[in-house]
Amino acid sequence: MASLRTDGVTVVFGGNRALDEAGFEAEAGRITGLIGPNGAGKSTLFDVVSGLRRPQSGTVTLDGHDITRATPAQRARRGMARTFQRLELFGRLTVRDNLLVAAELGARGRNSARTADGILQRIGLTADADTAADALPTGAARLLEVGRALAGRPRVLLLDEPAAGQDADETRRFAALLRDVAAEGCAVVLVEHDMGLVMSVCDQVYVLDLGRIVACGPPADIQQDQTVLAAYLGEA
Numbered sequence: 001m002a003s004l005r006t007d008g009v010t011v012v013f014g015g016n017r018a019l020d021e022a023g024f025e026a027e028a029g030r031i032t033g034l035i036g037p038n039g040a041g042k043s044t045l046f047d048v049v050s051g052l053r054r055p056q057s058g059t060v061t062l063d064g065h066d067i068t069r070a071t072p073a074q075r076a077r078r079g080m081a082r083t084f085q086r087l088e089l090f091g092r093l094t095v096r097d098n099l100l101v102a103a104e105l106g107a108r109g110r111n112s113a114r115t116a117d118g119i120l121q122r123i124g125l126t127a128d129a130d131t132a133a134d135a136l137p138t139g140a141a142r143l144l145e146v147g148r149a150l151a152g153r154p155r156v157l158l159l160d161e162p163a164a165g166q167d168a169d170e171t172r173r174f175a176a177l178l179r180d181v182a183a184e185g186c187a188v189v190l191v192e193h194d195m196g197l198v199m200s201v202c203d204q205v206y207v208l209d210l211g212r213i214v215a216c217g218p219p220a221d222i223q224q225d226q227t228v229l230a231a232y233l234g235e236a
């Protein structure tokens, strides 16, 4: 069972401390939310966790192994998958081929076509299987990106604003999907501005403000926290 952890992660861009000793933990079987105002450092923290950015200080550990210096590919081999705020699909490939590519990479002896078809059904895009990814509306494209991450059977799933552009029905289906994925033992980390979604699916929520974790706890506590209300929710 995977457990992901960051300790004391600091990233400085010029004079701007994008992350200031940020620490959080995500456990297998749980959905961990990471919220905060624009520019709080959420995507930068995902970049550090997924290996796209080396922090000036601090550590990232997965199942107790220090992976701070591991490449993104090494992290992926350890079971980490990520989606991006800006969609990163293979636009000219069909929906199904986007899933097949990922399924092939994570095949480990499994039948990739069956994996891809199972995920198509899971994300509700079977009817769009032969559509080019570029032609999908944003909400569906986001589901496809999550599906592609799932095709590699991740143990840790990092989702950067997956619900942006989804309609209410897509978000409802998406919430159910996330709960299922966590119930299968995956550690899900959710960066999201849709507070309804965050508060309804997360087991634990961390709040970032100006690069610092200013609060952490179950959604019910976070919604009452005065620091959080001042930093973020009060702003909405």
Ligand SMILES: Nc1ncnc2c1ncn2[C@@H]1O[C@H](COP(=O)(O)OP(=O)(O)OP(=O)(O)O)[C@@H](O)[C@H]1O
Pocket: 013, 016, 018, 036, 037, 038, 039, 040, 041, 042, 043, 044, 045, 085
């Ligand atoms: N490549 C970069 N070069 C310089 N500054 C950067 C870079 N990437 C991020 N920043 C700055 O770091 C801070 C954190 O940005 P980040 O994108 O991580 O925030 P965020 O919480 O993900 O915001 P949003 O909710 O708007 O996506 C911001 O002040 C941002 O301007």
